[in-house]
Structure formats: structure tokens, C-alpha cells
Amino acid sequence: MTKDLERDLGLVSVVAISTGAMIGSGIFVLPGIAMNEAGPSVILAFALAAVLVVPAALSIAELGTAMPDAGGDYVFIERGIGPAAGTIAGLGTWLMLMFKGALALVGGMFYLDVLVQLPSHAAAAVVIGTVLILINLFGVKQTGQLQSIMVVVLIVILSVFVIATITRVDGAQYEPFFDDGYSGLIAATTTVLVSYAGVTKIAAVAEEIENPGRNLPLGLFGSLILTAFLYILIVFVLVGVVDPAQLADSNIPMVDAVDAVGWAGVWVLDSAQLLFIAVAAIVLAAILALVSTANAGVLTASRYPLAMSRDDLLPDQFAHVHSRFRTPTTAILVTGGAMLFIIVALPVEDIAKTAGAFQILVYALVCASLIAFRERPLEWYDPDFHAPGYPWVQIFGIVSGLYIISQMDLLPQVGAVGITVFGLAWYLWYARSKVDREGVAVDAARRQAGRQFVSETESRLDEATTDGDEILIALRQDASRLEENRLLQVAAPVAQTRGSQIRVVRFDEVPDQYPLDQATGQTPSDIEFEERTDDLADQYDVDIEVGEIVSHDTKHAVVNYAERRGVDLIITRSDPVSRLRTLFGRDSDWIMEHAPCDVVFVQPGAFDSLSELAIVTDRSPFNDPLKIELADAIAGVAGANLRFVFAAGDDPSEQYLETIQDYHDELDNRCYAPVEGVVVKSDDTDALVESLAGADMVMLSTVTHRRLPDLLFAQRSDRVAARLDQPVILVHSQKSRRTTFLEPIIDRVLFRS
Structure with missing residues (x-):
């Protein structure tokens, strides 16, 4: 019996998990590295990075409310583009989150070492990591409560830090602001962009969010705004109070900022006492931030193998949910164990950097998935939240993501390619033989079109008697x-x-x-x-x-x-x-x-002799009912037969073919003229034209031509009509309005016809 996950995460927990997944290395580790690349404009780099994440966050918010299932962006990519892309995204994001969590634990130990001399950073990180694994095993509610506490304490400490230090900034340290020019700004942006990765990862536990239609989008954007504001404000302070050369080489920039501030005459304590308290508070904040990042990493990363196992892309053991705690125990144990192994055995920082480029690629794929879902007539796709600015925001997300990857160093680019190759190899070796489906945006659109053909045709034929x-x-x-x-x-x-x-x-x-x-x-x-x-x-x-x-x-x-x-x-x-x-x-x-x-548009050609009329059916339900009504009327007067030709594409599923066969049978019952159903199992225009041979007249659908897309990709009806010698009738239903100019491109990419 399949067990479900318990919906225990409220809005506060959603904000806490998402914020905790972001506030970590972005504040406590990366400012020094990014400062070395961009100088004072590192402040702008954090703001620009937040803007670049918005398209993916908007897309995740909409997709998450339409499909509140464990697995997050993996689920959206797998459903939208297909299991091959889903396997790559799922395995790659799983690995990336484990690397990021391991890096957070190790980075936290550097701060702890300021107060407590640790014999081994790795050993301390393993101990804390083990505790987090146990907490995640006991239940997501406990995880959300722990995350909420850590994030609240963290924000309080960081707020006090800003209040106490912002008046001490030196305006001269911001000059020249663009120290390394545009290239430096872009380089720093690519470095800090991964700091915002957590904003989309909350969708991985969407199945456990209470009222996801409200709490998911509010939690996503609440955490993004809060985190971006903190990042920009704190980095502004760091640049203003720490010597530029020292900041650029620092692994503990927050402690350096505390040391750089003069504490004499503040409150009633002497400067040494205040310095110790300030350093202790910052160390506590760093540990809370980095441990919360690791905790969120265990929580969200473990949901990827869970979702992939449910889809037969990983072994069934990963889908096991504990009967009492309602947590995916196998997925958590494997994820946590892998993180501990990474801490001990691998160069975490370098590997985590290579995973950053892959994360940006996932952002672009999520935007593409939303476009795929929006541009297909999916009956069940009914999100509670609709991303504003569609499709321009998603196009910006795709283009900007690919541009950022192109500006990265060779190592992150090679890392992204390596993760992609690994995911594809796993799909081909293990998963391909176990799945028989396409992306939902393709397969479901085809199957739903087949179902809607019947009902829409019946309705149209009934209305035709008026x-x-x-x-x-x-x-x-x-x-x-x-x-x-x-x-x-x-x-x-x-x-x-x-x-x-x-x-x-x-x-x-x-x-x-x-x-x-x-x-x-x-x-x-x-x-x-x-x-x-x-x-x-x-x-x-x-x-x-x-x-x-x-x-x-x-x-x-x-x-x-x-x-x-x-x-x-x-x-x-x-x-x-x-x-x-x-x-x-x-x-x-x-x-x-x-x-x-x-x-209805009629192309030249005489109809003096009409014994068979061929109708090419669409993948949308709008034009077909009108075509069938017209064709049945014309054939009835002429005493002709009807041949309905359906282009099912390459390798159609059996379920899809059965739906089309049912459709043809229903047409035979509803049409007065004799009906023959033909299914073309190809996306090739030549195969479709060949199937129309022998007909005296052909009826096709047409839609409005969009200038740029149709200049690049001619409509299928235009390509077919240009190849035919018979007279052609082009039918356009008033209902068949294109949602956006993207539809012909989506048709070309997804259906290749």
C-alpha cells in the first residue's frame, strides 16, 4: 500500500526552510570570494543575482501549486519535458544539494574554530551532520520547527550586527565602485547566484506543505525578498568596514567585520568584552546559518530520490515512507550518508562550485517546463497561482541562465556537462526500459486532445442542427x-x-x-x-x-x-x-x-468529382469539430467517403493509440458519411502527405501566422498544403486563438511536425 507524506509545513516553516537554505555561504563564505572578483560592486552582484532567480521562482510557484508533489523542480521538468530530462535534473540537483549541504557544514566549522579549537573540521561536521539526519528521520514537522527556530535566531543576530556596524562604514572603501568593470560584476554574479538556490528548493517538499496554493508562492517570495535584503545590506556593511585586501582573502568575513569595528565607548562594557560578545554572536549566527543550510539540504535533497523512485527512475527502495514518522527513511539515509562521505573524502568547495552551473541550468529548464505546460491544452493543469509576465519572464530566465553559464570558468562548465552526462547515462542504462511515457506536456496533451475530440465533436454536431x-x-x-x-x-x-x-x-x-x-x-x-x-x-x-x-x-x-x-x-x-x-x-x-x-479558406481547385475527402486532425480540440461538421456535410451531398488522418508522432504510447481508435470509432457513429480512420505513426511531413494520397480533397486546420516564429518554422498545414495537388480547405475555429507567439515554436520542438 502506498503511503503519503503528512502535510505539516505552514507558511512560517516554508519561509524558514527556504530562507535557511539560502542564508549560509552567501553571507558567511562567498562575500570574500566575490569581492576578489568585482570589488565594491559585489553589492550589486548580490542584487543582480536575486533578479536572475525571479523567473525560476515564479515558475516554481505556479508549477508547485498545480503539482504539489514531493520532488519539486525535478517533477516539473520530468512531467513537462520527459523522463530523460527529468532524470538528468533529478540526479544532478540531488548531487548539487548534497555538495552544498556538505560545504555548509564544513564552512560552519571554520567559524566554530574561532572560539573552540577543533581537532578536525571534518569530524565535527560529521557529528553535526549525523544529528541532522536523525532529526529528519523523525519527521518533517520537527524539521520545520527546528528550521524556524534557527532562522529566527539567525535573523535577530544579523539584524543587530547591521545596526551596530552600519554607522561605522567608510565611504571611501566603495570607490571606485566598479573596480573590475562589467566583467568583474558578471563574474561575481555567477559566483553568488548559487546563494539563492534554496528559494526554489522548498517546492521539493510541496507534498508536505499545508495549503500549498497559498503558502508555497507566499513562502517563496517572502524568503527571496528577505534573503536578498539581508544579503545586500550585510555585504554593504562588509565592504564598508573591512579592508578590501583582507576581505578578498577571508574565509570568515563576518568575524573580520566584527574585528574591524571599533568598540570603545559602546554601552557600559569595555571594548574587549564587547568584541568577545560580538564575535561569539557572529559565530553562533554562522553556525546556525550554515547548519540550517545543511539541514534544508538533507530535507529537500532526500525528496528527489523519493520522487524519482515513484517514477521508476530509481529503485523502489527510495520510495519507502516510514509508517509512523511519514518520512522517506531510505532516501534520507542515503542522502545523509553521501553528504558525510563527501565531507570526509572529497574537495567539497571545488565540487560545490561545479554544481553551481548545473543549478543555473535547472533554473532554465524549469522556465522551459512552465512554457511547455502553458502552451498545451491540459485539462488538469489548474494552478492556484499564475506567474505574471508570462512568457517574457520565462524567456528572460532561459536566456540569462545560458548567458551566465557561458561567462563561468571552465571548471563549473565542465562540472555541469559531467553531471548532465552522468544523468543521461543512468537514464539510458537503468530507467529507459522501465518507463513508457513522454513528458506530460507532450503525452497528456496528445491523450487529452483525443478525449476532447470526442466530446467537442459531439457538441459541434449537435449544435449544427440549430x-x-x-x-x-x-x-x-x-x-x-x-x-x-x-x-x-x-x-x-x-x-x-x-x-x-x-x-x-x-x-x-x-x-x-x-x-x-x-x-x-x-x-x-x-x-x-x-x-x-x-x-x-x-x-x-x-x-x-x-x-x-x-x-x-x-x-x-x-x-x-x-x-x-x-x-x-x-x-x-x-x-x-x-x-x-x-x-x-x-x-x-x-x-x-x-x-x-x-x-474557412478555400484554395484553388475544382470539386467536380468528389469520392473521398481526407481530414487531417489536430492535436488541439478546437478546429477538429468544425472540420468534421463541414466534411460530413460536404461528403453527404456528394456521396463521398471520409478519411480521418491523425498524425500520432514517433513512438506513440499504446494508451494514446487506443484513445485515437476510440475517437475514430465515435466519428464513425456520429458521421453520416462512411468513415475510415488512419493513424500515421510519424512526425515526418512526407509520411503525412503520403497518407493523403488518393483523396479528392483535403481539409486542414490553420491558425494565425506569427511573423517571427512562422518565418523560422512554417506551420504544418502550410507545409502539407504546399505539397498537395488536390484542392485544400483550411479551417479556423474562433476558439483556436494562440495563447502566445510561442505555440508554433513549442509545436515544432515538442512534436517536430
């Missing part, structure tokens, strides 16, 4: 009789099925400088247009009204007319597709974007 619809055939002024006949061949069967009236309107466009009232007179061409339209009405036995509109802009006139008349469907000819037209904007794109109803 009388009173109005169909607009929008003709350009240069439309030929053949084009009019072609558009009516599409509209008439639909009008018969719906009981609709058809309005055939020719839109004449005149130059802006030409008065419209001078272009409204009837010409012989207008009379001929009305006469042949009357003949077409008799031929198709439908109610047709004819009209003409003169305007300075045809696309605006079409949309205005449709809004004024309450039109339910616009049928018009399709613009030729070219990158030049996409660059400068196409009339059909503007109509799709602004029309109050569905729009």
Missing part, C-alpha cells in the same frame, strides 16, 4: 465565376445541414483617396454577378442573398460586416502563403484574428 445560422461567402472584387462556384460548393451543404441562409457578398476595394460614395453605382459587372449568383442558388437549392460592399480595406469590411450581421461562418478564398506575406502581414491572418466567428 436553424437560423448565417453563412457569409466573402468574395474579392476580382473573383471569377469558378471561384464563386467553388465557395458555394463548400457553403451549400453546410447551409442545408444547418438550415442556414447564405449571403454572397462581393467586397470591392477602392484607393483611400477615392470617395466611397462615388464607387457605389451599379455596373454591368455587378448585374452579371447578381444574375449568376441567382443561377447558383437554383442549382444548390439553398436560400442565397447577394450584396456588394465598397470599402477602402477589404479585410476590415469583411469583419465589420460579419459582426453587424451576426454571421456564424465566413467562407472565403485563401491567400497564397509565402514568407514575404507573413513578414508584412496577410489579410487572412487579420481576419482570423478579429472575426467574430469561424473562418
Whole structure:
């Protein structure tokens, strides 16, 4: 029987765990190292690093409220991008947190050595690490309470330190502020960025957070703001009171700051007594900070193997949860044991630095995962918190993360590559044979699309029986009789099925400088247009009204007319597709974007003989119902068969194929025309075009073209239509609005079709 984790962590514990995971080496170890790289601008480096973490924090907050499961960013990456990326992120973050926790324990012993002569820093770190492991085994509630106490005491001590020292800063020590220029600032930012890693790690224990929809985002940003403020304020003091050369070489910069402040005449104690009390308080704060970092490391790191085991990416033993304490005992013991081994046997500081670059890579992957989830129509994805500024914030997070990695030294870059290779090797050797799934943003979108196809199609076909619809055939002024006949061949069967009236309107466009009232007179061409339209009405036995509109802009006139008349469907000819037209904007794109109803575009080609109509179904549920309704009506009048072609992609899961088969069976029951279902098990355009061979007409979906993405990646419908010799109908449902300009890129990357 599967056991669940207990939800015991409130808002205070969430802030404490996240803050405790950050306030550690960032204050007590890294300022000296970063000062050596940037000079006084190290203050700005801490602020800039906090800004760079915001995209990942926003993404984590949204994803965490949608999926409050143990494992945090691993879960989001695995669900969004797939198990291979999830394995790399999970194992890499697990290792990184263990290294960071081990570094925090060792760094704390340097401060303790100021007051107590330790025979061995490593031995003392092992003892404290063992105590933390035991505390984590007994329960997450006890861990959260311990973390809250340590963080409160830590903040009090640091606040007193700032109050007592900020008046002693020397303004001359901030000049020149950009001592090493832009390159130094960037180098320092890459160094201190890992100080904020803990802000996203609280999502690893999201399954144990009470009311995660509220407490997770509040805890994340509360801890980030608090920590960034403390970092900037304390580093400002350190730079202002400690000699620059001394600070750049210091392993205990906070103690050096206490030594540098003159204590004579402060309160009633002499300077020696005050110095001892101040040093003791700072040592206590350092130990609390670094031990709390290690404690948070044990707590959050152990949830990664737990989550990966649940997903069959690690052995089942890691998923074991103690029946009494509700803690993942195996994961905690292995994580804690590995940290103790690292303390004793490995050069912790160097290895921890290499893990920093990987952490930034994880930030970028988290941002990419949010984009993947947002851009797919996932029925179950319903977060309580929505990240503001989407998708620009996430794009900034990805680009800035990759840029920061590119500016790092060779060793961190090699370390990130090494962790990535290790994670991929483990996936290929152990996990690949045990999992049969894609990223949820891919697989779930496909399966959900299949389920929604059925319900949406049923709803559309039921609505199609309603009388009173109005169909607009929008003709350009240069439309030929053949084009009019072609558009009516599409509209008439639909009008018969719906009981609709058809309005055939020719839109004449005149130059802006030409008065419209001078272009409204009837010409012989207008009379001929009305006469042949009357003949077409008799031929198709439908109610047709004819009209003409003169305007300075045809696309605006079409949309205005449709809004004024309450039109339910616009049928018009399709613009030729070219990158030049996409660059400068196409009339059909503007109509799709602004029309109050569905729009159908008909490409050239005669429909004189129609025995089979092929319909390429979408991965979204919006356009398919309209296509199926139109196709069934056209095929019913012509006595043709329907062939529904579904591109399932490479290596589709059996569950997905079963869903599509159910969909085809349901179509066979709901359509009047005979139905054949075809599944193309490929993402290749050639395979899809080949499956359409033999059909007399093809129906595809289309959406508005976004200039930059569609210049880079042509839409699938455009690529397929360009390869076909048959006449093509392009269908656009009013519901199928793109969420952002990213959708064509996501389709290309995730589905490669």
C-alpha cells in the first residue's frame, strides 16, 4: 500500500526552510570570494543575482501549486519535458544539494574554530551532520520547527550586527565602485547566484506543505525578498568596514567585520568584552546559518530520490515512507550518508562550485517546463497561482541562465556537462526500459486532445442542427465565376445541414483617396454577378442573398460586416502563403484574428468529382469539430467517403493509440458519411502527405501566422498544403486563438511536425 507524506509545513516553516537554505555561504563564505572578483560592486552582484532567480521562482510557484508533489523542480521538468530530462535534473540537483549541504557544514566549522579549537573540521561536521539526519528521520514537522527556530535566531543576530556596524562604514572603501568593470560584476554574479538556490528548493517538499496554493508562492517570495535584503545590506556593511585586501582573502568575513569595528565607548562594557560578545554572536549566527543550510539540504535533497523512485527512475527502495514518522527513511539515509562521505573524502568547495552551473541550468529548464505546460491544452493543469509576465519572464530566465553559464570558468562548465552526462547515462542504462511515457506536456496533451475530440465533436454536431445560422461567402472584387462556384460548393451543404441562409457578398476595394460614395453605382459587372449568383442558388437549392460592399480595406469590411450581421461562418478564398506575406502581414491572418466567428479558406481547385475527402486532425480540440461538421456535410451531398488522418508522432504510447481508435470509432457513429480512420505513426511531413494520397480533397486546420516564429518554422498545414495537388480547405475555429507567439515554436520542438 502506498503511503503519503503528512502535510505539516505552514507558511512560517516554508519561509524558514527556504530562507535557511539560502542564508549560509552567501553571507558567511562567498562575500570574500566575490569581492576578489568585482570589488565594491559585489553589492550589486548580490542584487543582480536575486533578479536572475525571479523567473525560476515564479515558475516554481505556479508549477508547485498545480503539482504539489514531493520532488519539486525535478517533477516539473520530468512531467513537462520527459523522463530523460527529468532524470538528468533529478540526479544532478540531488548531487548539487548534497555538495552544498556538505560545504555548509564544513564552512560552519571554520567559524566554530574561532572560539573552540577543533581537532578536525571534518569530524565535527560529521557529528553535526549525523544529528541532522536523525532529526529528519523523525519527521518533517520537527524539521520545520527546528528550521524556524534557527532562522529566527539567525535573523535577530544579523539584524543587530547591521545596526551596530552600519554607522561605522567608510565611504571611501566603495570607490571606485566598479573596480573590475562589467566583467568583474558578471563574474561575481555567477559566483553568488548559487546563494539563492534554496528559494526554489522548498517546492521539493510541496507534498508536505499545508495549503500549498497559498503558502508555497507566499513562502517563496517572502524568503527571496528577505534573503536578498539581508544579503545586500550585510555585504554593504562588509565592504564598508573591512579592508578590501583582507576581505578578498577571508574565509570568515563576518568575524573580520566584527574585528574591524571599533568598540570603545559602546554601552557600559569595555571594548574587549564587547568584541568577545560580538564575535561569539557572529559565530553562533554562522553556525546556525550554515547548519540550517545543511539541514534544508538533507530535507529537500532526500525528496528527489523519493520522487524519482515513484517514477521508476530509481529503485523502489527510495520510495519507502516510514509508517509512523511519514518520512522517506531510505532516501534520507542515503542522502545523509553521501553528504558525510563527501565531507570526509572529497574537495567539497571545488565540487560545490561545479554544481553551481548545473543549478543555473535547472533554473532554465524549469522556465522551459512552465512554457511547455502553458502552451498545451491540459485539462488538469489548474494552478492556484499564475506567474505574471508570462512568457517574457520565462524567456528572460532561459536566456540569462545560458548567458551566465557561458561567462563561468571552465571548471563549473565542465562540472555541469559531467553531471548532465552522468544523468543521461543512468537514464539510458537503468530507467529507459522501465518507463513508457513522454513528458506530460507532450503525452497528456496528445491523450487529452483525443478525449476532447470526442466530446467537442459531439457538441459541434449537435449544435449544427440549430436553424437560423448565417453563412457569409466573402468574395474579392476580382473573383471569377469558378471561384464563386467553388465557395458555394463548400457553403451549400453546410447551409442545408444547418438550415442556414447564405449571403454572397462581393467586397470591392477602392484607393483611400477615392470617395466611397462615388464607387457605389451599379455596373454591368455587378448585374452579371447578381444574375449568376441567382443561377447558383437554383442549382444548390439553398436560400442565397447577394450584396456588394465598397470599402477602402477589404479585410476590415469583411469583419465589420460579419459582426453587424451576426454571421456564424465566413467562407472565403485563401491567400497564397509565402514568407514575404507573413513578414508584412496577410489579410487572412487579420481576419482570423478579429472575426467574430469561424473562418474557412478555400484554395484553388475544382470539386467536380468528389469520392473521398481526407481530414487531417489536430492535436488541439478546437478546429477538429468544425472540420468534421463541414466534411460530413460536404461528403453527404456528394456521396463521398471520409478519411480521418491523425498524425500520432514517433513512438506513440499504446494508451494514446487506443484513445485515437476510440475517437475514430465515435466519428464513425456520429458521421453520416462512411468513415475510415488512419493513424500515421510519424512526425515526418512526407509520411503525412503520403497518407493523403488518393483523396479528392483535403481539409486542414490553420491558425494565425506569427511573423517571427512562422518565418523560422512554417506551420504544418502550410507545409502539407504546399505539397498537395488536390484542392485544400483550411479551417479556423474562433476558439483556436494562440495563447502566445510561442505555440508554433513549442509545436515544432515538442512534436517536430
